[in-house]
Amino acid sequence: MTITKNKEGTRMTLALEGRLDTTTAPQLEAEVKTSLYDVTELVLDLEMLEYISSAGLRVILAAQKQMNKQNSPMVVMNANETVMEVFELTGFTDILTIQ
């Protein structure tokens, strides 16, 4: 999986490409742990994300919780049908801001 990080001021966009599963989730987790502290708006661009497993959901949930703690918005964008289905199935649609 490739993560493309784009930061303009305190607005950060993470574009994910490939498969977010047990093997690749730690990559995103490291990114979330280290670079969210000064972000006031986080955008996850999932346009190129093909697949997400429960390990991937866990990291997205962690990011959402971190942003909640910082009182800052997090937006999930451009999720494809497969990924969107997973969000719906797991009830993530209730807690994420999906555009």
Added chain:
Amino acid sequence: MNELDYSAAFAENEKEANLYAARCMRVLAAVIAVIWILNILGLFIVPDVIMAIAGAGGILLFLLPTILLRKMDRDSPRMKFYILLCCILGITLLSAALPKHAILAWPAPILLGSHYYSKRFSRGLLVVSVICMAISLLIGVCWGEWDSNLLYAVDTSGPRVVNFNTIRRVVLYYILPRSLILYGLTTVCTTLADRTRRLLERQVRDSMDKQQIASELAVATHIQTSMLPCIFPAFPEREEFDIFATMEPAKEVGGDFYDFFLVDDDHLAVVIADVSGKGVPAALFMVIAKTLIKDHTQTGAAPDAVFAKVNQLLCESNDEGLFVTVWMGVLELSTGHLSYVNAGHNPPLLRQAGGEFVFLRGRSGFVLAGMEGTRYRMGTLKLSAGDTLYLYTDGVTEATDTGLELYGEERLSAVLNAHGDHDPEPLLSAVKADVDTFVGAAPQFDDITMLGLRYYGRRILQ
């Protein structure tokens, strides 16, 4: 660390080293044979008698270890002494007959000795080699092929004269410096032997650690499997339903679980769940989640209230940010009334007697342990005699073939419908077989868990 454990590894190494030494010495024997033939053909000019003694003796001594390994107890700890002694004696003979060239062979025993990873053994070989080299060179000066390299030590212009002065100079200019060089070489070899010895010791330690982890994991696997009800038929005395379930972890321990139990005489609870992630953390979380769900369900509380409470408890101590998707249904056996809650889990399939399996879709609630304060909506259904409920985790629908294609919901409902009238056990076997065929040689990524429940209702109750 137990000394005995190392000694087993070193004994194993010694046996290997013996075989390698014997193999190297067979090559040396072949080299001597070639030299002998070239001498017979007149390419070399060693006197025939000397060549015959050196050739025959050398070949015999170099082949002796191979014979010893076949004929004697090859695991004997003395074997290495016999083998290296043969090597030194063989070179001694060569060196006595042909001192000029055989001198190059003296490092061989010391190099072979470094395979045994023992400083003492290498040093012992050095001492024996130096003594044998001195003897062989003195014999060589008296009877061997005249060595013209000894220009300063002996007079090679006239007939051979060996007196005290010759011996003194041979020792001083010839034996001493070569012994020193052998000593230097031995230092290189003992350093190598020492380092390799430490590497081998570390390898033994690592593999013991690994073994311990593996055996602990095996125990963990056993504990986890024995936590799931696994004796079938599970309720032989109950004729209102038939139930069967399987869990196959992708790793030693998994995050999936199923559960079923009687809440009271008239209520059966069925649970299927999948903890995010895999391995030990997921397994530990699974144990907590399973216990909490069962404990709270057995109070007789409604499934939605159970989930709200369990979610709260799981959120309280969840630094790792794990979560679990759960589907639970409580069936009233006398009426077929089923109340169920879904916390982010894959929708089960229901087959009404004589019909097709259909997904029980409907808006799912958020996963357990995801967010504090989550509320769960309860759905209700009425099962009739002959209805079958099939629960599964995403290990089934996301089983992946070598081309990274997912098994998917369509294949799942197709295979279920193909075996629609089966009892739970053969039904689950049919699904498993179909998934296995689809996956082929691709590795199993996720735990595969399924539960089948068939309701017979009051039909047999009477």
